[in-house]
Amino acid sequence: MSTSEYFCLEFGRITCVFNVERLRALHALAAHGSVALAASALHVTPSGVSQQLAKLERETGHQLLEQHGRGVRLTAAGHVLAKHASEILSRMSEARSDLEGLSEEILGPLRIGSISTVLRAVVPGALSALHRRHPRLEVTLREGEAEETIPALVRRDLDLAVLESWDRRPAQLPAEVSYRRLCTDTADVALPEQHRLAHRSTVALHELADTPWVSWASDTACHEWLVQTLRSQGFEPRVTCNVAGYPTQLELVAANLAGALVPRLARDSVPAGVAIVRTRPVLQRQVLALWRTDSERPAIRACVDALAAVTEQQTLVAPHDQQ
Incomplete structure (x- = not known):
């Protein structure tokens, strides 16, 4: 994203114009807790994040960070602006999803995290079918359990998470996600x-x-x-x-x-x-596919449909045949 993109916020009679990339840096710091982790999530250098935050402080006229041990933490003003940053990024993501929905072609990046059982039994077939139908879709995949993939989904480090929810230990799903049950296993x-x-x-x-x-x-x-x-x-x-x-x-x-x-x-x-x-x-257990409600887009829907189709084929096998 270009650093020339800006977003306007109104506070009473005051209109503030913020650089989106700097808001993204603040949101990443609030989500990850340190400049180094925020930089890793944004795929930039720590000094780059620090520079963006310093410019944001000058733009707002407020101290957003304070020293805390060897690192930094958000001030009260930092927490206030970080909350707005989260809402802004969510609205921008919704706008992109709506615009992508106007196009019939499914393309671009799609980041998926999945539990190992589904990764082994379902994901290869689903992604193969997805690639045949939508060759311009760029999928990246990583293995992980719900305790890893749900926070990554909430932070927008993942677009789609596939996880399990056992009847006797159901997964705790955040309010900001939607899901589809792929199967009962x-x-x-x-x-x-x-x-x-x-x-x-x-x-x-x-x-x-x-x-x-x-x-x-x-x-x-x-x-x-x-x-x-x-x-x-x-x-x-x-x-x-x-x-x-x-x-x-x-x-x-x-x-x-x-x-x-x-x-x-x-x-x-x-x-x-x-x-x-x-x-x-x-x-x-229920096998679920999760995505952020504000980020649903055609690529996510197409991937969930592909996962559901392969999962249905797998679960048609009789239990005795699987022994």
Whole structure:
């Protein structure tokens, strides 16, 4: 964006004209908490952000920043203007979305963050179909859980986030986002074939109180969901392995080291030595696609449609066929 773009704000009888790029720098500082992180989010140098903020202070006639330890923080005036900056950027984003909606061609950048299971099972097919239909759409993709992608979406670092929301641990969705449910996915228990209950078609979770478990890292929502789910069945789970990625978890199950709770979308293949058993109660999650309501545009709608189409094909596979 050119630094010659300006926005007018009226405060009573006073009209103020602000440089949009400087407002963007202030908004980034308020969102990220430091000049260095703001610069990283804006893909500029820290000195560039500092220069923009210094010019903004001169334009407003107010001190917007003050020293705080080795860094800076917003003053009262800085917080007031940062709030307006957020609203201005939101209105500009809405305007762009409305203008893009007038064009039939879908193009430009689209930044997506997705959980690993959907990234592996759904996203490649969806993006391939999207590229065939809209070759001028420039997609960038990164893996991440909801605790990473939702804040990035709110900060406008992402345009679209694909995440999970478990029935027993629903995702907390901010007021400024819209979403579409892509599918309902079920998790079953993966047990070593040597396990005493591996021959069963269904197992009550409380029957697995003596089973060691493999889970995700202890600071993730996936780990918290597993622990909360098993605690609700009357026992404290003994987690012996913390590993990211269901394929690796299934290999540990095959090695007779632990049991795991694995969603069906994550089971494109099951290694020898693993028995997949349905659980009682049934464990389900919603797979959601999220975007900022004020930034909805044709590219986002086209991508969500592509994700939904591939997800529908994946979930048509019968549970027994996925074992």
